Amino acid sequence: MSGPSTYEPKTGFTRWMDQRLPIIRLGYDSFVDFPTPRNLNYWWTFGGILAIFLVIQIISGIVLAMHYVPHESMAFESLERIRRDVKFGWLIQSMHANGASFFFVAVYIHMFRGLYYGSYKAPREILWILGVVIYLLMMATGFMGYVLPWGQMSYWGAMVITNLIGALPFIGDAIREWLWGGFSVGQATLSRFFSLHYLLPFVIAAVVALHIWALHVPGNGNPVGIEPKSKKDTLPFHPFYTVKDGFAIIVYLIVFAAFVFFLPNVLGHADNFIPADPLSTPAHIVPEWYYLPFYAILRAITFDIGPIDAKLGGVIAMFGAILILFVLPWLDTSKVRSMRFRPVTRVFFILFVLACLGLGWCGAKNPDDLVFAIGHDAEGVATGFKFVWFAQLLTFYYFAYFLIVLPVMGLIEKPLDRPASIEAAVLGTAKA
Amino acid sequence: MKMTRIFVAALAALGLSGLAWAASSGQRAPEHHHWHNAGPFGTFDREAVQRGLQIYQEVCASCHSLDLIKFRNLGETGGPFESAEFPNANDNPIVMQIAAGYMIEDGPDDAGDMFERPGLPSDAFPSPFANPQQARGSNGGALPPDLSLIVKARSHGADYVRSLLLGYDEEVPEDVHVAAGQHYNPYFPGGLLAMASPLSEGIVTYSDGTEATMEQMSEDIVTFLTWAADPHMEARKQMGVMVLLYLFIFAILVYIAYRQIWANVKH
Numbered sequence A: 001m002s003g004p005s006t007y008e009p010k011t012g013f014t015r016w017m018d019q020r021l022p023i024i025r026l027g028y029d030s031f032v033d034f035p036t037p038r039n040l041n042y043w044w045t046f047g048g049i050l051a052i053f054l055v056i057q058i059i060s061g062i063v064l065a066m067h068y069v070p071h072e073s074m075a076f077e078s079l080e081r082i083r084r085d086v087k088f089g090w091l092i093q094s095m096h097a098n099g100a101s102f103f104f105v106a107v108y109i110h111m112f113r114g115l116y117y118g119s120y121k122a123p124r125e126i127l128w129i130l131g132v133v134i135y136l137l138m139m140a141t142g143f144m145g146y147v148l149p150w151g152q153m154s155y156w157g158a159m160v161i162t163n164l165i166g167a168l169p170f171i172g173d174a175i176r177e178w179l180w181g182g183f184s185v186g187q188a189t190l191s192r193f194f195s196l197h198y199l200l201p202f203v204i205a206a207v208v209a210l211h212i213w214a215l216h217v218p219g220n221g222n223p224v225g226i227e228p229k230s231k232k233d234t235l236p237f238h239p240f241y242t243v244k245d246g247f248a249i250i251v252y253l254i255v256f257a258a259f260v261f262f263l264p265n266v267l268g269h270a271d272n273f274i275p276a277d278p279l280s281t282p283a284h285i286v287p288e289w290y291y292l293p294f295y296a297i298l299r300a301i302t303f304d305i306g307p308i309d310a311k312l313g314g315v316i317a318m319f320g321a322i323l324i325l326f327v328l329p330w331l332d333t334s335k336v337r338s339m340r341f342r343p344v345t346r347v348f349f350i351l352f353v354l355a356c357l358g359l360g361w362c363g364a365k366n367p368d369d370l371v372f373a374i375g376h377d378a379e380g381v382a383t384g385f386k387f388v389w390f391a392q393l394l395t396f397y398y399f400a401y402f403l404i405v406l407p408v409m410g411l412i413e414k415p416l417d418r419p420a421s422i423e424a425a426v427l428g429t430a431k432a
Numbered sequence B: 001m002k003m004t005r006i007f008v009a010a011l012a013a014l015g016l017s018g019l020a021w022a023a024s025s026g027q028r029a030p031e032h033h034h035w036h037n038a039g040p041f042g043t044f045d046r047e048a049v050q051r052g053l054q055i056y057q058e059v060c061a062s063c064h065s066l067d068l069i070k071f072r073n074l075g076e077t078g079g080p081f082e083s084a085e086f087p088n089a090n091d092n093p094i095v096m097q098i099a100a101g102y103m104i105e106d107g108p109d110d111a112g113d114m115f116e117r118p119g120l121p122s123d124a125f126p127s128p129f130a131n132p133q134q135a136r137g138s139n140g141g142a143l144p145p146d147l148s149l150i151v152k153a154r155s156h157g158a159d160y161v162r163s164l165l166l167g168y169d170e171e172v173p174e175d176v177h178v179a180a181g182q183h184y185n186p187y188f189p190g191g192l193l194a195m196a197s198p199l200s201e202g203i204v205t206y207s208d209g210t211e212a213t214m215e216q217m218s219e220d221i222v223t224f225l226t227w228a229a230d231p232h233m234e235a236r237k238q239m240g241v242m243v244l245l246y247l248f249i250f251a252i253l254v255y256i257a258y259r260q261i262w263a264n265v266k267h
């Protein structure tokens, strides 16, 4: 909630500065005196956590790039040299690789927070859409980063994903070759992925700046979803939320450090410690964990839909699963933001979270493996409920949540009584 | 509160899906072994790494390269011959002696010819074969992989390599046909590999007098390979303990500050 500025320059220099470039005023109004709802819970600390991780990724990445060699026959070894011979290279490498995972954990929590508390609704649609743009950029950055070590999973993951583009009718092959810079994933691909992997984080940083700008116009939402009405509803950002965010950031860093120092490779895949070999395909090609739900959606479409063959259908479903987030603010017809007051939709929301986790599980599995077995066939092979069917079920629910549940429930659900104001909610004069 | 519980459940689910990757089909799961270097405080058993080095040199090195290890690494912090007396591993006499035991191709010299000279601490372990084609040619078409990263390049790598080395005694199942040059081992994906059991009781005579049983040798070589895959493991864990301690104290202080600042604010 941006109001009139309360900043008063106190020294000669700050007064001089304020009349020329009021950047201190901007900082003060945005991060010191910014009126913030007094009832934010810990789910609102993840934005700050994300900002910290963006910085961690950029700084560790710049150091890695000083030693990394983007060459087919040297990339793998150059990373080992970083781990072994560069002073604290093992630390920087581990921070960057695990940092990507922790960045995604945080962004998923941040997004689910938005879905639960209806943060995407008016007047925060642009804020939400900028978030989805950031998310897409993060996916692209993470994907290209994973290719750089030029291990088996790097190479074959890149092959599988770029081949998806080939599914587009007519122009698919041409685009794929253009992406590769040749007739296969190779040196040209590696060079351009490195270049873009270095570039995109700065684009993300720029979009984050817009994101925060768009946040500071309407101000933060809050768990009850009622806009602040008086000064009693808000607190200045500093010191109240600097200290709360600070605490959450440190707790998150503790979990992060546990992985960086004690489990540096568990989030990765063993095959990526084998140098890329175009002649030998790994038994199971799996992407990084944070893409698994979308990978499951991609593979769930095993049937042709009219003129669209299964492969193209999978690609459309996969991209659709992300792109649908862009129009979410207009799919949800409810005027009530927070799921706290939407008892039925809230159950659908919890199912939605479970569906996303379930899709992640399917993405890690072979589609023909069984979720559970029911009996045997004539040859004694176990039969039962296959992962691909489970993925189809969950994919259906994923889309139904956006296309059926949210539009319909907004019209038919009777929300619970809401408190008159944040202050009333906090003081318990009405049930929250 | 409810959301917190969902969060914890979600994290747990993520953890599980991570583990689920490791379980692949067909092959027998490696036997779990307790390693000296396991756990947050686990360190390398120096003697075991030294014995493992001996096995590598005397057995595995005739087929497998160890490209990423330089002789100096043996004397560096965390290495088997680390010594307070020689902070610069290049001066460590044991390291120099091991290096000098190898002839390394160098050059070209002033006349343009390649020549051989004794190894230096800065050299890497030389490969047994000039190129992959030669390696395949000598091994019935199969390529013996470089061992520097083998422990990281297989899931549950240490347990896997140990089980593989000990897994040759198994009865061949009836439906498995073992072609010439193939060997049955249930821990290998598919069950058939081109490497015959490289170890046999007493194949090495340990210089420290330890009895060279199959169990002992496979534990030692794997300990050596674990070190080779992750030579900074000890430094990493030591720093991790300090960093966690620091962050815990920091978290407590910030939490106290948080309680203080919010003490009179209803929220």
Ligand code: HEM
Pocket (backbone or CB within 6 Å): A043, A044, A045, A046, A047, A048, A050, A051, A054, A107, A110, A111, A114, A117, A119, A120, A124, A127, A128, A130, A131, A132, A133, A134, A135, A204, A208, A211, A212, A215, A219, A220, A221, A222
């Ligand atoms: C680099 C990644 C990102 C950073 C650094 C970031 C940063 C922030 C910060 C600092 C806030 C305010 C504090 C908070 O509410 O947690 C915020 C709010 C928000 N973000 Fe993000 N964000 C990122 C990605 C995303 C993504 C991917 C989305 C959604 C697709 C998103 C959607 C939102 C929304 C809707 C809000 C407003 C929440 C409310 O006030 O109710 N953000 N973001």
